[in-house]
Amino acid sequence: xxxxxxxxxxxxxxxxPATAYGAQLALGALGVTLIYGILRFSNFAxxxxxxxxTAITILVTWGLQALGISAGPLPTALLALPVGIAxxxxxxxxxxxxxxxxxxxxxxAPVILTMVSVGVMFVMNGVTRVLIGVDEIRFAxxxxxxxxxxxxxxxxxxxxxxxLRATQVITVVTAxxxxxxxxxxxxxxxxxxxxxxxxxxxxxxxxxxIDPNRVVAVTWIIAAGxxxxxxxxxxxxxxxxxxxxxxxxxxxxxxxxxxxxxxxIGAIAGGxxxxxxxVAVTYAWKKVATYLIPGWEAxxxxxxxxxxxxxxxxxxxxxxxxxxxxxGLFKGKAV
Amino acid sequence: MRAPVFFAIMxxxxxxxxxxxxxxxxxxxxxxxxxxAIIALGLNLQWGYAGxxxxxxxxFLALGGLAPVLVSMPPTxxxxxxxxxxxxxxxxxxxxxxxxxxxxxxxxxxxARAGAIVVTLVAGFFLYRGIFDPAVAVIEAINPSAQGxxxxxxxxxxxxxxxGALLAAGAAWVVGKTALGLRxxxxxxxxLGIGEIIVAVLRNEEWLxxxxxxxxxxxxxxxxxxxxxxxxxxxxxxxxxxxxxxxxTASTVLVxxxxxxxxxxxxxxxxxxxxxxxKSPWGRMMRAIRDNEIAAAAMGKNVTRRHLQIFVxxxxxxxxxxxxxxxLDGQMTxxxxxxxxxxxxxxxxxxxxxxxxxxxSVLGGLLIWYxxxxxxxxxxxxxxxxxxxxADGVVKxxxxxSAAHMRLIVMGLVLLLVLRFSPRGLLPER
Numbered sequence: 001x002x003x004x005x006x007x008x009x010x011x012x013x014x015x016x017p018a019t020a021y022g023a024q025l026a027l028g029a030l031g032v033t034l035i036y037g038i039l040r041f042s043n044f045a046x047x048x049x050x051x052x053x054t055a056i057t058i059l060v061t062w063g064l065q066a067l068g069i070s071a072g073p074l075p076t077a078l079l080a081l082p083v084g085i086a087x088x089x090x091x092x093x094x095x096x097x098x099x100x101x102x103x104x105x106x107x108x109a110p111v112i113l114t115m116v117s118v119g120v121m122f123v124m125n126g127v128t129r130v131l132i133g134v135d136e137i138r139f140a141x142x143x144x145x146x147x148x149x150x151x152x153x154x155x156x157x158x159x160x161x162x163x164l165r166a167t168q169v170i171t172v173v174t175a176x177x178x179x180x181x182x183x184x185x186x187x188x189x190x191x192x193x194x195x196x197x198x199x200x201x202x203x204x205x206x207x208x209x210i211d212p213n214r215v216v217a218v219t220w221i222i223a224a225g226x227x228x229x230x231x232x233x234x235x236x237x238x239x240x241x242x243x244x245x246x247x248x249x250x251x252x253x254x255x256x257x258x259x260x261x262x263x264x265i266g267a268i269a270g271g272x273x274x275x276x277x278x279v280a281v282t283y284a285w286k287k288v289a290t291y292l293i294p295g296w297e298a299x300x301x302x303x304x305x306x307x308x309x310x311x312x313x314x315x316x317x318x319x320x321x322x323x324x325x326x327x328g329l330f331k332g333k334a335v
Numbered sequence: 336m337r338a339p340v341f342f343a344i345m346x347x348x349x350x351x352x353x354x355x356x357x358x359x360x361x362x363x364x365x366x367x368x369x370x371x372a373i374i375a376l377g378l379n380l381q382w383g384y385a386g387x388x389x390x391x392x393x394x395f396l397a398l399g400g401l402a403p404v405l406v407s408m409p410p411t412x413x414x415x416x417x418x419x420x421x422x423x424x425x426x427x428x429x430x431x432x433x434x435x436x437x438x439x440x441x442x443x444x445x446x447a448r449a450g451a452i453v454v455t456l457v458a459g460f461f462l463y464r465g466i467f468d469p470a471v472a473v474i475e476a477i478n479p480s481a482q483g484x485x486x487x488x489x490x491x492x493x494x495x496x497x498x499g500a501l502l503a504a505g506a507a508w509v510v511g512k513t514a515l516g517l518r519x520x521x522x523x524x525x526x527l528g529i530g531e532i533i534v535a536v537l538r539n540e541e542w543l544x545x546x547x548x549x550x551x552x553x554x555x556x557x558x559x560x561x562x563x564x565x566x567x568x569x570x571x572x573x574x575x576x577x578x579x580x581x582x583x584t585a586s587t588v589l590v591x592x593x594x595x596x597x598x599x600x601x602x603x604x605x606x607x608x609x610x611x612x613x614k615s616p617w618g619r620m621m622r623a624i625r626d627n628e629i630a631a632a633a634m635g636k637n638v639t640r641r642h643l644q645i646f647v648x649x650x651x652x653x654x655x656x657x658x659x660x661x662x663l664d665g666q667m668t669x670x671x672x673x674x675x676x677x678x679x680x681x682x683x684x685x686x687x688x689x690x691x692x693x694x695x696s697v698l699g700g701l702l703i704w705y706x707x708x709x710x711x712x713x714x715x716x717x718x719x720x721x722x723x724x725x726a727d728g729v730v731k732x733x734x735x736x737s738a739a740h741m742r743l744i745v746m747g748l749v750l751l752l753v754l755r756f757s758p759r760g761l762l763p764e765r
Contacts, residue, residue: 042520044390099751111388111519115686116754118679122747125675129740133733246674250531253524261520304460308539315528319513322525326517 001158006291008160018279019272020168020237023175026271027230028248029255030182030264031223037199037262038219039100041113045121046227046252049088051245052124053228054235055132057084058139065141073143074170075236084232089224095120096220104216121246128242137240140167167236178229179268182222186264191218199262247311251278254314258321260328269329274314282307338694338762345701352705359584362591364708365701369598370660372700374677375684376605376693377652382682383691383764384618385645386625388523391510391530393677395650397669398506398533399499399657403553404544404667406495408487414474419485421470422542425463432459474542484545492556496601496658503654504647506533511646516639530674537669550667559593562586594663601659602697605652609693621645622691675743680707683750689760698762703746710742717741 028050035043043049060080070076099120103113145151146169149161186192191214197205198215206212231245238244255274259266284301305312321328353361374396381387432455439451475483506529514525537544544550555561565571565586575585612618624631624638632638661667680703688699718738725731753760 042523044523099755102755111386111523112754112758114388114520114523115682116751118682119747119750119754122675122679122683122750123744124747126740126743126745126747129743130737133737134740247531250524250528253527257521257524306539308535309532311528311531311535315525315532318525318528322513322517322521326521 002291002294005158005160006288008158008162009288009291012160012162014276014279014283016164016168018275020171020233021279022272022275023171024230024234024237024271025248025251025255025275026268027175027178027226027233028252029259029267029271030179031226031230032252032256033259033262033264033267034219034226035223036256038195038215039104039113041110041117042253042261043223044114044117044249045124046223047245047247047249048121048124048128049092049224049227050231050234050248051128051240051242052091052131053084053088053224054231054240054245055128055242056087057081057228057232058132058137058235058240060084061139071142073166075140075142075167077139077141077232077236078170081228081232085225085228088228089221091124092220092224093217096216125242125246132242134242137235139240140236142166165237167233171233171237174229174233178226182226182264185222191215195219250311251275251314254318258317258328260330263328263330266328266330273329274317277317278310278313281305281313282310338698341698341702341761345698345705348702348705352709359587359591362588362595364705366591366594366598366663367660367708368701368704369595369602370656370663371681371684371704372697373598373602373605373656373659374653374681375688375696375700376602376609377649377656378681378685379649379688379690379693379696380609380652381646381649382685383693383696384613384621384625385642386519387515387642387646387649388519389526389646389649390523390674390678391526391528391533392653392681393672393674394526394530394533395503395507395653396657396660396677397537397672398502399654400661400667401537401544402499402502402654402658403487403492403495403661404550405485405487406490406498407492407554407662408550408552409489411474411477411482411484411486414477414482414485417477418470418473418542421466421473422485425467425470428459428463428466432456432463435459471540471542482545483548484542484550492554492662495662496556496655499658500651500655503657504651507647507650508643511643515642515646527674530678534669534672537667537672544667544669547670549669551665553661553665553667555665556597556662558597559590562590565589598659598663601655605655606693606697613693680746683746686750687753687760689762689764691764692760692762695760695762695764699760702761703749706749707742707746710745711739714738714741714745 028046031049032043032046035041035046057077057080060083061075061077064070064076064079069079071079099116100113103116143166145163146166147162147164149163152162153159184192186196194205194210195215195218197208198210198212202212205215231240234245234248251274252271255270256267257270258273259268259270281304284303286302289302290296349361349365352364374392377395378389378392381389435455436452436459439455440448442448443451474485477483510525510529511522514522538546540546541548562583563586566582571586572582575582578585620631620636621641623634624636624641628638681700684699684703685696686699687703688697689695715735715738718735718741722731722734725734
């Protein structure tokens with residue numbers, strides 16, 4: 001019984017939250033890695049792109065709620081998501097046209113493009129704040145739990161509760177579908193193949209008649225979609241606060257680098273590696289230890305690091321990978 | 336001829352501010368502008384001389400800010416005897432563990448290496464926590480409402496400034512050692528991480544600098560008196576009266592002027608040194624490395640070592656500025672270290688001023704800081720002017736409320752416009 005309780009506690013406090021968080025990070029890292037692979041720079045504005053997309057989605061959600069439209073047990077935000085993605089994609093394409101295109105034409109060094117993305121980050125951060133303010137916003141509605149903690153206890157008779165929130169299931173299912181579609185798109189369609197060719201060898205791709213403008217535009221649209229999706233799912237799962245999305249930049253970049261910059265499969269693996277480590281290292285293991293070792297009362301919380309240091313976990317993993325395997329788990333590219 | 340013109344304009348802006356809105360505020364902007372100029376000089380060493388992308392300026396600044404707390408604050412009675420040694424021993428164990436890991440990594444191969452490293456790290460971590468946690472508990476229990484931290488050494492504040500530089504340089508050495516020599520973006524991400532972590536440490540380690548409880552009353556450096564002492568001094572009141580000033584205004588302006596003198600002398604000394612370095616063979620080598628790493632390496636220059644050297648130097652300047660800033664504020668508020676404000680705004684200063692040009696960084700620091708402060712005032716004024724015709728309501732209220740965030744957009748646009756149309760900045764290199 002104690003063993004079961006320990007397993008349920010691990011499932012409840014580590015596996016389920018970390019899987020949802022990992023899916024969100026993976027979506028974010030996919031966007032970063034695609035931009036890196038095809039446009040060849042580290043996009044510092046990605047966190048704020050996520051915030052912008054989520055802000056639009058929230059505004060539309062409020063509009064739908066005011067009209068009395070809802071998605072039943074699902075959060076209304078899912079209905080608003082296409083609008084959010086469309087708006088973000090439009091903004092990204094406009095930004096590319098006004099800002100980034102010039103630097104591609106003069107073949108600027110990647111670090112200059114990164115610098116430019118810092119400027120874009122400032123603007124998008126300001127726009128998001130003007131749009132929706134700086135307050136913390138909860139916008140999840142619909143059913144709260146798939147498995148409620150009280151029901152679970154009553155049903156199994158265990159002392160430990162198990163909660164599976166609707167937003168967590170939605171996150172994982174949506175992320176799974178989108179990633180499956182993205183891989184099908186990259187592997188099977190003509191546009192996807194031209195994107196991979198462009199990423200592998202730009203000159204050769206241009207020589208074989210691939211239209212670079214089209215590849216770049218599709219990349220921005222996909223990145224905008226991934227960012228909005230990741231941001232909205234993160235906001236549904238936790239809360240939306242414009243500034244928190246800037247701080248997501250570090251775990252997202254860490255995930256992309258750990259997986260290997262430019263490698264989509266690596267981004268997903270990296271997202272889950274970072275998420276599981278973060279949650280496991282900042283979890284207080286006392287409860288689990290008490291179940292597993294009967295008759296022993298742990299002194300402290302048995303928490304390796306306080307939750308405030310979760311960024312330190314991403315950072316430590318990043319440093320370890322940089323030291324031992326600079327190209328990442330799945331061989332990324334080195335520009 | 337551009338530089339004197341721009342600096343004259345800058346002086347006029349400050350003078351205009353002083354004569355229209357009072358000298359107290361104008362000198363306040365100038366003082367923080369001087370500190371910003373020093374930070375920008377540090378970043379210019381890294382970016383302008385060597386092309387290194389440091390996105391963790393805020394961390395080096397915060398680490399420098401720790402120095403006045405640890406050096407110039409009076410010691411907390413009993414804290415060091417109670418837990419100070421425990422913490423020092425624990426930190427030594429942490430360092431020893433890492434050194435041992437690096438050593439094992441070089442010595443062993445295969446599974447033996449992985450096993451030995453894991454065992455060392457795990458054992459070291461638990462030993463560290465076993466000594467560290469009780470020591471922290473002792474310190475944090477001492478008079479928690481006012482102290483509860485290690486306190487300082489009670490040494491003069493001016494001594495704390497170079498210590499701040501040393502602290503930042505140490506952190507930069509560790510980051511640079513791991514991330515330099517790899518691809519350029521990796522340094523950007525690694526510094527972003529170290530910046531976040533240093534600020535997180537300051538926010539959470541209450542034994543160190545009281546975390547979010549803030550440390551107040553950090554002493555001022557030698558020549559700067561306190562306003563209240565001046566106002567209580569009969570001699571000062573009489574002299575102010577003789578000049579036709581009331582003692583309160585006179586004391587605040589005098590104190591600010593002394594700060595200005597102090598900061599300006601540090602800035603000029605650093606500027607002088609940076610200019611000398613730039614024109615020396617060392618500076619030419621740095622620029623050669625920046626412009627063509629492969630050619631420089633072929634000439635026998637050790638690119639990674641030189642990068643590490645200049646990265647550490649730049650971070651030391653930032654740490655110095657961080658310590659100066661905390662002395663000026665008189666308090667340590669870790670939650671105030673916002674990366675947009677303390678990392679990316681500094682980038683705007685360097686780029687707008689002209690990367691690679693030390694005078695440009697100084698100009699950028701002063702000018703962008705002035706704009707940043709004034710945009711906070713101008714934004715709402717402009718917005719209320721624009722929305723004057725609008726009926727009162729939710730939309731108008733929202734627009735007026737959000738006007739303060741406009742300065743982020745303005746700074747982003749300034750950066751983008753300069754990068755696009757004048758990438759060499761206001762004062763181009765050479």
